[in-house]
Amino acid sequence: MRLLIKNGTIVDPANRVFGLADLLIIDELVSEVLSPGTETHADRVIDATGLLVCPGFIDAHVALREPGFEEDETIATATAAALAGGFTGIAAMPDTNPVADNRGAAEFVNRQAERAGNCRVFPLGAVTKGCKGEELAEIGQLVQAGAVAFTDAKSPVGNAEVMRRALEYTGMFNRPILHHSMVPEMSEGGVMHEGFESTRLGLRGIPAAANDIMTSRDIALAELTEGRIHIMCVTTEDAVSRIRMAQARQVNVTADVTPHHLLLTDKVMGSFDTLYKCNPPLRSQQHIDALIGGLKDGTITVISSDHQPFAIEKKSVELDAAPPGICGLETALAICAEALIGPGHLSWLQLISCLTIGPATVLGVPYGTLSPGATADVVLIDPDESWTIDASEFHSRSANSPFDGRSAIGRVVATLLNGTIRFQTRDF
Amino acid sequence: MTSIVDEIKKTAPWHDRHLLGLENLSAQQITTILDLADKFGAIAEGRSKKLDLLSGTVVANLFFENSTRTKTSFNIAARRLGADTVDFSASSSSLSKGETFIDTALTIEAMGVDLVVCRHQTPGAPHLLARHLRAGVLNAGDGTHEHPTQGLLDILTIRQKLGRIEGLTVAMVGDIRHSRVARSNIHGLTKLGAKVIVCGPATLIPRTISQLGVEIAYNLDEILPRVDCVNLLRVQFERQRGAFFPSIAEYAHLFGMNRERIKRAKDDLLVLAPGPINRGVELTPDVADGPHSAILNQVSNGLLVRMACLYLLARKAGN
Known part of the structure; x- marks a missing residue:
């Protein structure tokens, strides 16, 4: 399974990478970061235009x-x-x-x-x-x-x-x-x-x-x-x-x-x-x-x-x-x-x-990076999305947040674990 | 007599549903309460003690902390206005059964209560009630935060005895850190134009209190010649965690009001003590019972101030 996350901004602090690029994931691992628009075969493509890929x-x-x-x-x-x-x-x-x-x-x-x-x-x-x-x-x-x-x-x-x-x-x-x-x-x-x-x-x-x-x-x-x-x-x-x-x-x-x-x-x-x-x-x-x-x-x-x-x-x-x-x-x-x-x-x-x-x-855990060969745990962020925090929608069993009802800018829109989407707020 | 009652009825409507502290009141509002209290005082002198101004109103006294004096005072005040009262104290409460504070208050309110008088050991507890209840909430002392009716009765006593508040210098002496009385007095007095000095052991005076516009002093003898009134706070043994001063004897030696200290002060020095007093600690018996003391006036003024506050809030709640 080849998954390509395209057109996003790759943010990988461990490798001091910040810039437009595509992320290729093969099965459960990061394969490589490709220059934007590089032609490559993919079974599935996620369009991450405007998103941060971290x-x-x-x-x-x-x-x-x-x-x-x-x-x-x-x-x-x-x-x-x-x-x-x-x-x-x-x-x-x-x-x-x-x-x-x-x-x-x-x-x-x-x-x-x-x-x-x-x-x-x-x-x-x-x-x-x-x-x-x-x-x-x-x-x-x-x-x-x-x-x-x-x-x-x-x-x-x-x-x-x-x-x-x-x-x-x-x-x-x-x-x-x-x-x-x-x-x-x-x-x-x-x-x-x-x-x-x-x-x-x-x-x-x-x-x-x-x-x-x-x-x-x-x-x-x-x-x-x-x-x-x-x-x-x-x-x-x-x-x-x-x-x-x-x-x-x-x-x-x-x-x-x-x-x-x-x-x-x-x-x-x-x-x-x-x-x-x-x-x-x-x-x-x-x-x-x-x-x-x-x-x-x-x-x-x-x-x-x-x-x-x-x-x-x-x-x-x-x-x-x-x-x-x-x-x-x-x-x-x-x-x-x-x-x-x-x-x-x-x-x-x-x-x-x-x-x-x-x-x-x-x-001392081997995560937190998009280096080639790393486990493909990835989060997609929309840095510009305006939204309102609603504690009643928390997945947590508790809702003790002083930020309930607060207007926010910047939101996690998808979370991938082992190369699979496990959380998303929108369709890709 | 009747004319005073008519005057009282003409008092402008009160705009706040709750009375949680003096910090949030304007000088005008404080003066309104004091003036109203004086009017209730004039009626009391006319010996017609029972009024029907609040007949049909139910006042609940929710006391989660031991208090005899304040609770009795609120009770008599409410009854003199013709209100019905219901008492609820923590010892007879469901709190020990695990019911939360808010549930308890909601239960009491559901019985048709118009005003809740709340005493609690935690700062902000009446504010919590105010957010959850439709009834008006009157703070009768929340931990070490505020005790607005005590502040008002102290200020009323000063105004009656010395004729004014503006321009006076008032010393609050003792445990400032743990005193809700000090905080309410500081807010009320400074709003009305008095200068406040806080004096006591350094362990009991948070230095940041100067940001409330008060002077900090550690030597009572030095400030006595320039004060018009001393308010001797009770040493609150039950609120202290650990030792804030070496001994009661040393406290009395440094901060107790006695005959020698009276001599250093102005001739017409006014001595207040919120009580219950520890005789021989904050002040010696001869000072407590002497000509400078207005301690018993404070008690009777407490009743008048509470009548005024209950009246204003009940009218607001009735609207």
Whole structure:
């Protein structure tokens, strides 16, 4: 089967390719990128005029909630949502119930993903048993079960000695630790960024320093152990500059940001709307500017949706009681386009890099590129399509999105996995 | 007597369905409430306590946080206006059965309630109700955010005792960080042209509060000579997480109002305390019961202010 995607703009950051070209896929693999209009036999042709032809997106951390929280999401619904968002591979957070801190739990994720038959799922193993930050999880066996990286999800490993050992131990398998770098005792009970807005609203704040301090500690430990640390959901100016300086001295530290932290400030909390509550909290414009600076100069190489689905009844409560998180897989591209492409901060090549080869490199998975011989996971984007986000149409089981009803420009119009269209908004 | 009631009935219609905080009110609106409260006060002095201004109106008191004083005050205020009241407190509620806060409020509303008075430990909880209910919502204190009727009664007391608000200097003393009373007072007083100083331990004063146009001070003795009124916030032991100051004794030593400090102040210094007071902590008994104190006036003014707010909102809800 020869599939030709014609007349589109190929965006393949891994090979620094951006330009009009045709993509030839033979069976499940990318064959080659052809000059526009090259004559070649094809069994099927997709006309991608006006579209961007990119590698399928990779998400470095997604909460799939299964097992244990199937009222929020299942592996089947999350992977369907992923395809609708242009993601062909997602890493599964281990903070399920039970926690994925043992071989059987990781194998369960693999099996359910296989049954669902949507996108690829890469299990993430817990760093510590029960994500409690005390004893190391069975990291070696988790690696054998396919865990690509380790994280205690939203629970910071507060004890520096435990984190040191974890970095040494995971280093043995050349796997990174994805850390929620936040000082727990400074963030306990906090619902938003600490600043004038939190003072005005009387809401308990989480100071930027809570992230800055832990990021510094993590960098120091990565330097000490020569381990690999990846800071999830960077939100503060100071953390960005510390990561930048550490990278300059060759410390193995990488970082990601989320779309919502690039677009929304703490001012939205004045609505007291629980949909805006997330962890880390939405911060101020000054921090957003620094995050964008970090993306521009390559300090931050990954954008993650940080998909955190919650059943509506869990969010329809008082702000203190509501769980933090945003259902993000299906809006990630549109929000990134609004925050980064619209104002001209990033080129499409830079943005797509953060959604493909950036996360693939951190996770060490062989996807995120259109190199000849690569698996044909492809996403087609209409960069100019105006549409309205409608959370009621999400494939995710949850709809906790503050972007419901928002006008967006730029949309995923088709997602291919192994050379086959698995999601499309229009006929080709 | 009758003429005052007629005057009250002529009060211009209120435009907001809810009263959620003083931050969103104009100086004109605040003055309207204060003037109306004074009129209710004049009637009370005439000893005709029961009015039929709101007969047929049902006011529900939804208190998700313990409160005796505020709830009683709202209850009496509503009944004096002729309204029917229904009490709902968290201890007798379905919350323990897993019903959500919003479902509880919707259930109460379905029983034909016109106004909901809500006290809740979470900032924004009344705002959440306001989005879901058709009834008017009156915030009776939401966590550490606002307590508009307390702010109004403090301001009314100052206006009665000192004759004006504009140009005065008012010090809010104590736990500013965790105080909804402080926030409501700051919004109300600054809108009416007073200068506000917040004074207390640095651990209990968020520095960003200066952006609300207030002065921050840590030394009570230094500011006392230039203030017209001190409002001594209750040390809220239950709201504090961890130690914000070393000991009660040290707090009282640095920020407690006592006889010596009264001597440093202006002769006509007005002392307020939202209560319930911790005698010997925020202020000594001789100050609490002394000539500068208007603590009991605050309590009776609370009733008048709540009558005014209930009246304005009920008329709006009735339209």
